[in-house]
Amino acid sequence: MVSRRDFIKLGLSTTAMAAAGCRQLSFRRRSKAHVVIVGGGFAGASAAKTIRKLDDSIKVTLIESNPRYLTCPGSNWVLGGLRDLESLGFGYDQLALHYGITVIHERVTAVDAEKKSLRLSNRQTINYDRLIMAPGIDFRWGDIEGYDAAVAEYIPHAWKAGQQTQTLASLVQAMPDNGTIAIVAPANPFRCPPGPYERASMLAYYCRQHKPKAKVLILDHKRGFSKQDLFVEGWKQHYGYGTHAALIEWQSIADNPVIALAAKSKTLQTDFGDQIKADVLNVIPAQKAGLIAQQAGLCDDSGWCPVRPVSGESTLRPDIHVIGDAAIQQPIPKSAFAATSEAKVCAFAVVDLLNERELSEPVWVNTCYSLVTADHGISVAMVYKLNEAGEISALAGAGGVTEHTDRQSLYLESRYAMGCYDSITRNTFS
């Protein structure tokens, strides 16, 4: 449970934001400062909107390569046949119209931290007073020999929604009725800790209806995973987990990682020389911060971006903040929900800094639902605060995982999963 004091603080920040949103926006007022945001995903779009709601005298420019954003949340549901890909798409018109955000659809190709300027793919230069980087993730190609961006076009990772999701769905639909799908799950940290297991559930859900003799094999570079007990319980109920006819099998390969992939024969090779062949391979590579964050010198040796938790400001480059999946914000997981929470903390801090006010004490929230079947949902939630050492830590007694596992409660959780998706996307993009 959240303590009464924390709850009041959470309520106050929400109330402050709501009040800011009610204010009449006057887009023609002279700008106090220019904040530029790179990346229009959950993190970047939320930060842009929150800054404008808090202080409409700040000019905000959002730079995003794609005119339409396809959410990864919900993309596993596409594989289970529960949603179509197009329904996961959001444009940026409403952010421009309702909040006066300048939206530019170009790729940022370089950041000059000294001159406080950015270079775009159309060669335009843009100056900023403060920069917020929210570029998401990139992959550590090279960890698995024979697997790179070109091979991933036909052996998909599907860890960025879009064509990759479509390719994986088509391969599964076309495989033999008794085929095997091998999902290779990465080591920590990576985007969406419960994602590979929801994916296995959704693929098994599809196969149970269309290819009941198929198998989904998870080869995991970890020894355990998010919401494991709840997933395993669900797999036992619905997919015969642990029996000879199981639709899902999970194996830890933490001590025997995949080191090579032969694309033609769809075979994985592990460190001990095991050969694993499958009809469909879904290899989710190890990850790092999005390329532009690396090029801008915002990453440390881990490949992720160290930041000051209280503001999201980079510890490596002044006046640049990093939010969302690209940032190191442990123990907060890399999720869309957490990305919007980090974005709001950062937006409050940026507005305070530009107004020369003291920074307020942040609170972060994460909630993550997963579907085991269409009518069986599970969840994890947590509240985070700074501890006395100034590090982010989970608030004792707050949050937890799904408690009630009777049929009706799990059914309700599946409906909350859809509700959570609708509310987070509406909150971010409209």
Ligand SMILES: Cc1cc2nc3c(=O)[nH]c(=O)nc-3n(C[C@H](O)[C@H](O)[C@H](O)COP(=O)(O)OP(=O)(O)OC[C@H]3O[C@@H](n4cnc5c(N)ncnc54)[C@H](O)[C@@H]3O)c2cc1C
């Ligand atoms: C299968 C799957 C299921 C998931 N399910 C859930 C879920 O149920 N709930 C949940 O909370 N999270 C979920 N997630 C995690 C969630 O998708 C991420 O945590 C979230 O997208 C992170 O947001 P972000 O804004 O940091 O990055 P992104 O969403 O990746 O956005 C980054 C944006 O930056 C843009 N960009 C990058 N570089 C540049 C550049 N140089 N110039 C211009 N633009 C650039 C990109 O085009 C992109 O639009 C899931 C992830 C996956 C893979």
